[in-house]
Amino acid sequence: MPVNGQIKIVTLKVNGKDVSARADQTILQVCRENEVFIPTLCHLEGLSNIGACRLCMVEVAGQKKLLPACTTTVNEGMEITTTTDRLGHYRRMILELIFSERNHTCSVCVSNNYCELQFLSQKLGIDHIRVPYRFPKFNVDASHPYFVLDHNRCILCTRCVRVCDEIEGAHVWDVSGRGIQARVITELNQPWGSAETCTQCGKCVNVCPVGALSDKGRSVAENKKRSEFLPYLTQRRREKI
């Protein structure tokens, strides 16, 4: 990819419009740069991309399969379409599946009004959920002195896992269990409050897109998240090197 030690510049089409990009950029980065909206939940600027929520799927000319924008790098001459009826349908269906998976009740959630899931659903026009709710029973872990973990709200985006591992370097969080049984755990499935590796930095709470992780003592619609620290942190680290 590098030409004369430099990253190649490519030109491509996003929704019919010509844009230029560095060859190491992802479709998502290029689209955001050009103010093209692509919904995402697991992606967060400053964290590694895992392509798990599947909301950012786009169509690329000549490709039979849909591609996740967050993990696909751009190519010369690529023709990307970010909004079609088919994509819209899939995105809404994926959001419906997330809503049906656990107990997402905005009216009693600490993150009401500050929730990325709520915001995206409004933006994509979700007005009802057709798939049956599963109503699982999950516990709340309030053993930590400053924070609360509510599995009922978790969408398994694993931002907490990644920020703790990649930015804080503590790796308190991980995922346990498979499939529909999967859930985030602290340390080796011990209560968060007893996690000796936790530095209580609160990064996990601030990157959580929903009300699964919250500050202790917040009531309904009170938990505004601050994830702006992430790009600054990563940029400073990069420049120091």
Add this chain to the structure above:
Amino acid sequence: MTLEELQEIKAGEELAKSQKKKSLHVCVAAGCMSQNADGVVKALQEKLREKNLEKEVEVKGVGCMGLCAAGPLVSVEPDNRMFQEISPANAHLVTDNLEIGKRTTNDLPSDSPFFTRQVKIVTENCGVINPEKIEEYIAADGYLALYAVLHDMEPAEVVQNMIKSGLRGRGGGGYPTGLKWSTVSKAAGQKKYVICNADEGDPGAFMDRSVLESDPHRILEGMAIAAYAIGADEGFIYVRAEYPLAISRLKTAIKQAERKGVLGSTIFGTTFNFSVSIRLGAGAFVCGEETALIASIEGGRGTPRPRPPYPAESGLWGKPTLINNVETFANVAPIIRKGAEWYSSIGTESSKGTKVFALAGQVVNTGLIEVPMGMSLREIIFEIGGGIPGGRKFKAVQTGGPSGGCIPEEFLDIRVDYESLTKLGSIMGSGGMIVMDENSNMVDVARYFMEFCMSESCGKCVPCRVGTAQIYDLLTRFAEKQATESDLVLLEELCDVVKNTSLCGLGQSAPNPVLSTLKYFRHEYLERIQAEVI
């Protein structure tokens, strides 16, 4: 090890064989082993001692002979005779009737289509050699291909040979093996890896297990040839922990190969080094997906990641990695020994060689078969498989396990290859073939496979994690005749979403059993809706 030493071992084995009049081969692969094949070996030895025949007749444990339904199997060489359902109690039937011409009730006709219609390449040594003796593998021309490759061929020539042979990946996807080798060989970097995927997890499939249990050296040789071709010096066999017998035979094989100098450093006196180690899977189906498998070997949670980059470019610990299935590696040595033209003369235009199938379900001859690509499903099920037991009617055959689909009777004459099965909404898969008769309920079949996918989903991406659970719940409503018409609409929509948006092959193919039964047996779904309306 030199060529002369190889030939010496072969001559030694042949001499030992010529000193025995007859040889009793007892299948000691997992199927027969579970029916006390060990006891049969002991009982046969005892009977021969009683009759003072132990000097003339030897008893040896061999790998799978294929007809698992009739095990434990004992074959008499060189008479080409076979006994079925032998136990320690009736072992005397074999020893009392060794003379040619004598028949017993336990004789198995060796001219039955089950044996005569097969073409054996991958399983050529299965049921013939003792899997725990490297000498027997060498006597069957084992490690000759590796010798030839190291001494007479450039790595690029080996790759060219694989391309010309037309071999395609036997793990399910059918990706051209030569192309994969060529990509990895061209990838930049000094350190490369070879991985053998032996994480066979489809319900009803046991081809890889059988090959590993019956002929483990064949896999090691295939891997070593691949390593030479792509420039790797280290290999891993990722085998599921549920296969203890295969693991123990592999360990024995690796130890023997290292001692004989066909694995390790300066193999056959060349500068080529290659070591193999075993990694055990902890029972997750998704770890058969290559990126999840790599994550598992690295010590992480076995979850897939988006491709590209493909493992050929960035695999194990970020290094270029070649991953092939057990059966793919098992094809390598014969291709080198007999030539790419020979191999590509077998099979169909797009799919060359043979395929091993595990024949299971409502079929008379359940077991392991190897047939040339392009044989029709009818020939496989009714001639080799012996048809449906009890005179019942055939209904469908399921290929490809939880990623495949059900094929109804009207397509039985289709020639089996990668493309034709995909066109029918199923896949070749790793080779599981489950036959169903008229009593099978297709909604239950779909529900069974969806339950499997649901519990084996890793939980990483939303469509697969939640979608499979929702589809399973919907299928349960159909099974209980509680479904409504909108459930059918939702079922089809969910299948579409899961198929097109899931991250890895597990999710992308999970709806196949539902979609194919909806396509060919839609009335069975509709029946379960109407019941509720009335």
